[in-house]
Amino acid sequence: MDAKNRIHLLEIVTLCAALAGCGATPRTAALAESAPAAPTQDGRTISVEVREANLLIPDEALAKDYLRKKLVQAMVERLTPMGFDAASAARLAASGQAQEFSVRSHVEQVFGTGTDEGKVRTVALWDVAGRLWLRFSDEQVAELGQMLMKLPRTSLDEIEALETYLDRFRELRPDPGQLSSLDKAVGDRLAEALADFLKVQLAIPPTPEDEYEQALGRVARLLRMFRKRHPGHAAFAELEAAFRVGALKLLRAVPLEPKNVPRLRAVFDSFARMCAAELADSHQYLRRTLELDWRNRIQRLDESHVQFPALREDFLLFMQEFPGSDFYPELELRFLSRWVDFLMDQRPENPEQMQDVLGQAELMGQRFPRCARLAEIRRHVGQQCVALLSRLPIPDLEAMKRVDQLMAGCDSFMEAGLEVMAMRERVARIRDNLLRARDDRAEREALKDLSFFIGWDAKIAKLPWGKARGDFPGTGEFAAAWGQGTDAGSECHCSLDPDEPCRAFESEGSHGGFEVVARFYRERLWGVDLCQVFTGPDLASIYNFFARRYAKDHTKVQAAAFLSGGGVVREVAFGKGSGLRVILARGADTCSVRYRDGALLLLQEQDELAEKKRKEEEAKRARDERVKRGWQPGDCVQWECDISCAFRGNVRKRDGQRYLVVISAAEEEGRQVGNAVWVRGQELYDCPE
Structure with missing residues (x-):
């Protein structure tokens, strides 16, 4: 294709962006030759595909030429990573078989650019599509093997690249003899390069640790690759031994002390990532070496007459880190009796100390389950739990959370008894008080300036229900609150009965005041109403206030309808039986609360039922007499x-x-x-x- 017909990507992209939906006249140009059938897919067959649309190409011949070159270029890009040089890749790509090879033109109207900006141009655009297949012959596979054998293997980077080529070469099912020779040559050279690399990398001082750890990681990666790609190679054992020596340098650069345990754990996390499955034996070797070093440290401390409390931390950490150690029989003879005596002397003063004792007792049971004094230890630890939890201050819910965690750990140690029961009751009582205080605070925040409901509810609940009218309002807390209001008299909105006491209470809050009315039945106090409280349309906080204190005597559906304010449900009831009943009613932007004594309410219902029955009987008698007349x-x-x-x-x-x-x-x-x-x-x- 000459220069003037060359396709420019920028022009194609610009053209695609300028396409206008003005209609098109498609026509298809097929190749003269028939497309061959697709080769059978197997390890020796590769294919590439090209599909492009809206290309500005002068004519059909150039469109076909463009598609052929794109397919060849795509195939070259597939062959080069397999190890073919550029010339061989181009030659092989050109010998491929085309399939589904088609070019199609269509006429479109587009907005012009440059000197044609602002104009609409009619142009012919091309859509091209095709697939190119290539199947390697035995000769071509052998040729590739010879190329790979000639590639340089001087540096580790070159060897790694050759290993990648070799992986892809295996997929082509080459001659076994050629593959074996190539694999041996690459493996031997990699072993030599790795040996040299190990010497250089592991000669680096183990400090600073980060730099040495990075060098060790590079060695491990190459060693894993060697093990995976050349299993059974004679040089692997020697290379792995050199890696272990280097890893031990890093391990022993960290002093073996309890304070360094976090660093040692981090080192072994790094070892685990380095070794993975290919070097699992090396990882186990390093763990075993640390286990032996730690056991020797504990033994030296003991032989230096260090008292058990001073070496206890080393001893406990060893058991935590190495649960399956073969040294436990030796440790049992040397330390177990002293550990038991140490635990029996413990008197924890706070949750942290108690958790430490619990952890030690659990650990003793796991590592030495046949210890003769294990039951004695567990009983002692349980007693210490009860003693601490019976006196421990619990000032807030955060402290209660820690106490709950401690109790969970203590449960399996505490035996049933009166002391345990009393301790649990104390903790439960404190928990209830803390939760109630938290909920009270949240409730006050939700009620805002309607929090006076809290005080009135508490005072009304203490009223002497059923007392004679003459004893109202009494001398208690309710009487003091009642006295702060003014007699509403005939201005009372909540009662039309002049004999029912009604008080008006003014307030500077947004509710604007309210009325309190006392209700009597048979001249006995049976109810109190709080009326005309301006609340606005949202009664959720007030509803929650009563729902928290009284059993609900309504359904969830009724509650939802009441809170929505839709008018279907205007009131909901709380409380059941002979206890205090509460009816919360809503107006447009107000609410009223009616308190009723349950016992007198039941009596009223019985009286109303009896009255209804009496009237029905009278009506029946009158009817019978009228029919008789x-x-x-x-x-x-x-x-x-x-x-x-x-x-x-x-x-x-x-x-x-x-x-x-x-x-x-x-x-x-x-x-x-x-x-x-x-x-x-x-x-x-x-x-x-």
Whole structure:
């Protein structure tokens, strides 16, 4: 393709951005030759694909040429990482088989650029697509093997690159003899280079530790690669031994002391990452070496007549770090009796000390489960738990959280008994008080200037319910609060009964004051109402206040409807049985609270039921007497009565308990007016006057 027909990426991108939806006239140009079938996919077959659209190319021939060159270029990019040089890759790519090779033109209108800016141009654009397959022959695979054998293997970087080529070469299923020779040559050279690299890297002083650790990591990475790609190579054992020597230098650069345990753990985390699966034996060797060094340190301390409390930390850390150690029988003979005596002397003064003792007792049970005094130790630790938790100050919920954690650790050590029960009751009581105080604070914050509900609720709950009217308001806390209000008299909004005491309370808060009314039944105190409290539409905080103190006597659906303010549910009830009942009612932007004594409320309900029954019996007697008296000719009667009566008429004559009535009105059967019908007396009722 000459220079003037060359495709410029910038022009193509600009053109694609300028495409306008003005219609298109597509036409397809296929290759003259038929496309070959796709080669069978296996380890020796590779393919590349090219699909590009909206290309500004002068004609079909150039579009085909462009697609061929793009496919060859893509194939070269696949072959080069396999080890082919540029010339060989280009030659092989050109010998590939094309499939699905097509070019398609379409006419589009686009906005011009440069000198044509602002104009609409009609141009022919090309969409190209195709796939190129290449299957390696035995000769081509052998040729690649010869190229790889000739590649330089001087530096580790060159050897690593060759190892990558070798991995891909194996996928081509080469001649086993050629592959074996190439693999041995690369493996031998890598072993030599690694030996030299190890000498240089591990000659670095172990301090500063970070630099040495990085050098050791580089060695480990190459050694893992060697083990993975050349398993069973004779040089590996010697190389791994050199790596272990270097790792021991790093390990022993950290003094073996309890204060250095975090650093030692970090070193072994690093070792674990370095070794992975390929060097797992080296990681185990290093752990075993540290275990032996630590055991020797404890033994030296003991032989130097260091008392057990001074070497206890070393001893405990050893057991924590090496749970499966083979040295436990030796440690049991040397230290266990002294450890038991040490624990029996412990009297923890705070949760931290108690947690330490608990941890030691658990550790003793895990490492020396056959210890003869283990039950004695556990009993002693449980007693110390009870003693500490029975006297420990618990000032806040944060401290309570620590106490709960401590109790969880103590549970398996404490035996049942009165002391344990008393301790648990004390902790539970303190927990309840702390939670209540927290909830009280949150409640006051939520109520804001409606927090006066808290005081009134507490005072009303203490009222002597059922006392005579003459004893109201008494002399208690409620009486003192009642006295701060003014007599509302005839201005009371909450009661129309002048005999019911009503007080008005003014306030500077947003609620603007409220009224308190005392209610009496049979001249006994049975209720108190707080009325006309301006709250705004949101009653959630007040609802939660009562829900926290009283059992709900309503459903979740009713609560949701009440809080939504939609008008479907205007009040909800709290409290059950003979205890104090509360009814929370809402207005437009106000609420009222009605307190009722449950016992008197039940009595009122019984009285109302009895009164209803009495009235029903009286009505039945009156009805029976009226039917018995009967109706005289000319009397106005009605029958088939429910909410209203279907018929009305006048009695014409009587025959026992039957009456001949002339219909004068019928709700739904007007054509019967004027007819005379017989009706039983039990069905007749007097017409209203």
